[in-house]
Amino acid sequence: MPIWGGCFPAPKLVAGAVDSLFVIVFVIYVLAVSPLFAVLTVLASVFPVGIVLAIRRPILAANRREIAADSQVQAFAVDAVRSIEQLAAFRQMGAVYAEWQRLFSSYFLYAGKRRRLDAAAQWIVAFSRLATPLLLLVVGALLSADGSISIGSVFTLSVLAGFVLTPVYNLVSLVRDVQSLRVHLDRMNDILEEGVGSNKCLLPRTTTGPRDVSQGADKSEQSSAGR
Structure with a gap:
């Protein structure tokens, strides 16, 4: 069972009902x-x-990719810091930095895509929230001019429509927050399922090793002793 299953805020659920x-x-x-x-x-x-x-699906997919890429960048940086002496000895600092740049560029692209989708959704919802009362007032004014309803009824219906729309927009905001929370908790659940013992080194493999200084020293000592 995913660990996010019991994390839904109960007070907000009661308020939504x-x-x-x-x-x-x-x-x-x-x-x-x-x-x-x-x-x-x-x-x-x-x-x-x-x-x-x-x-919902594009935002969830982009959010998952962003979190996974961020995790890779951080894990790669931790591995590089832990192996800094070995990387310097093998002269692999340039390759490690290039790989980190590639991972960070991937994270930046995924984060930008997710933020663009999120901003588009926020803009559409905000525009709807601002345009709906004006549209209802215009329709109410036309109905009042036609003699269907009175001006007082128009204002009453507009207020009631506001009471109807406010919980809807609160529910929309809550759904978006829960989606983001679900992605983060799913990622935590995946990390816990992988286990602590499965430590994968993300650093590039080295092809050349450092020069063995001890063997060179032994050979020089033997040659000097033979002389």
């Missing part, structure tokens, strides 16, 4: 007063949820 109950009640009331207003409110509520669900 209560908010969902209020949303259902408000939608029923708005539907009874003005069906068009209710349909627009439901569409405005479904839109950000659909956006989050549509880009």
